[in-house]
Amino acid sequence: MHEAEGGIAVGTPVFRRTALALAAAGFSTFAVLYAVQPLLPVFAEAFGVSPAASSLSLSLSTGFLAVALLVVSPLSEIFGRKPVMTVSLFASAILTLVAAVMPNWDSFLLVRALAGLAMSGVPAVAMAYLSEEMHGRAIGLAMGLLVGSNSLGGLAGRLLGGALTDHFGWRVAMAVIGLLALAAAVAFRLSLPASSRFTPQPLPWRAIPGTILGHFRDAGLPWLFAEAFLLMGGFVTLYNYIGFHLLEPPYSLSHTELAAIFVIYLAGTVSSTAVGHAAGLFGRRKVLWLAIVVALAGIALTLAGSLVLIVLGILVTTVGFFGAHSVASSWVGRRALRHRAQASSVYLFMYYLGSSLAGTAGGWFFAHGGWPGVAGFIAALYGLALAVALRLAVLAPLPGREG
Template sequence: MDVTDEAKTNKITWGMLIGSLVTFANLYGPQTFIQHFTHDFHMSASESSLVLSISTFTLAFGMLVMAAISNTWGRKNIMVFSLIGSSILYILVGFAPNFEILLTIRALEGFALAGFPAIAVTYLAEELSGNQFPKSLAVYITGSGFGGFFGRIVSSSVLDLSNWHIAVFVLGTLTMILSIIFIFLVEPSKHFVPQEFSIKNWIGGIIAACKDTKLWYFYGLGFLALGVYVAMFNYIGFPLIKDFGLSQTLVGFIFIFQLMGSIGSMTVGKLSDRFSRAQMLCASLVSALIGISLTAVHFLPIVLMGLFILSCGFFAWHNLVSGWVSSSAIPAAKAYASSLYLLFYYIGSSVIGTIGGNFYDTSGWNGVVGIMIICCILGFILLGLVEMKLKKITKHATI
């Protein structure tokens, strides 16, 4: 690779890191304010959590639309629209006069946010070749974890000094500046071939991915994975502040476990030659179950250990299932199967994230722990069902 190609690759890599950071900072930034919304808008924890749930819900459906539109409009155009649009909408959140308008803005923001994660991997695959692609992809994925941490820590730090309105404005302004930097770093697609949008082909691909019954077990596992993870970090701030007396800034720093949780994903990669996906997914579910249970112990170091173990289990869980979807789907339905997996993945965070709030309102932190444990048990059941399904398919194939 010559100097020019290396410079281009570095610019794209840095650009995708920034884009990933902006996307997930804007998506998860308000998670820090859930406790404050309960006070300022006089509502329950489950109602306040809608500020995150509604964005992940519209993001999930938006990804299906954005991926199709990008085939006509172009990859970079969609990504720029996503980053700039979501940053503007994030700033507007701070000016919302009531919670209903705030939720409306967040719903629009979730749809706008969908453009970047729906297109990013496709753009990298088209523009980079050889070992450039996996290296840049790894940086992009790292950016998603770092973005969530960045959004929460900036919000928490400003929140301790002022109020959530100012914290929203500060983070929104920072992500807007980063979005503008992205425009100058990432070049327009050079290997992109525009295609005429066809609703018939789009619907046909989705139907093909739905007809493959074994994939529904994976969609269910994705639904449970992010649902458990978001429920944990939506409400853990309540007991950390109430029971352990931590400041908002210190609570913000617990999201560093999202960065450390990538250890789980890396471990899966290293052990993939020694153990089957099913074995590693079982271990991931066990890790998540142990981590969840430890947060019920009224001793801060044990709670923090539980958060770390759950994070490792979650990243491994998501890594394994998302890869399993891609390898199990028929060739014609691979892209649509991955999109549907992400659809259920993000809907899970909306549904279980909100239900967790209902359990917190009625039973406190132990109620949230209970619903997360039930989700893990359901995960074991789905894993058993998919194993039975795959064995049945293999048996018929050998007859």
């Protein structure tokens, strides 16, 4: 049972059930979303498109997901958190299976865009669910576990996508990812407890723009929204184009070898949970900027000529990014006193907008400056993210809250 008036506490059976269900949701969503990322060079060759155009298989999904978040999150206020997330998981899994049989590039991109729409029912709603249902001392760990499951899903999608493509082709790879997503949707449906601290209610749609704009009147939330854009924009650009760099001489990696690098995503699972927990103990404002400095150091390492140092740089950047995202995302839930689903949706709108816009823009830097051009672009984004984090470090907290 939920603790009286306190929410779900760490170590209870309901905490474990909730963690399992949301881990399945995060795993499925990110596996479906990012399975195409190591396949961008494959798409460029198979369909005769440029690296920037091939990135649309990811950028369209994240772009449509970003816009849909602003609509789907309010729907969860009406129909409930769990039902919206359940429909989202099943729909995105089915669309991934459909993508595997699309005959041409345009139809494939159309299905990927629709999958982005379908996926929108999980990210912001899951954040709102945790903010409502968790005990205050458990939310940092719970959010860290959610972000960690995202990294596991991203790892599985990328690793399986690359390895299966090498041996059986990209269509088989997409089909396998779709089947895994279906299994995760079933696990979610069976495991997640229904909301006990939230009651669905009609939402006046005409009031939604006002409630969203209300979050921008807060002294801290707009900075957290900007942080989402900058952090994710840099991170997805790294993973979009590092593959093109490492497929070229002198590295000349195979797609399976390239996919193996995505095992680094396991570091994201560990860092998001550990840094999220540390933020709960020592304060978000003391932890966020340090995580971004770590990510910047990782980008610098990717400029080395040694493959070992490049891989180490990807690892360090991954640790820093997931730690920073875990802190920033949980901060939104604590900072927003009302309409948390909308606050979470705006954060994730900016998050995926950064993925879509910066992830595609990185193709211009790669075409004109190679990997050093891309690394410089990412460093600029993370430099701005560090400035925002330092601004947040001196933000006056809300009465009675660390945020």
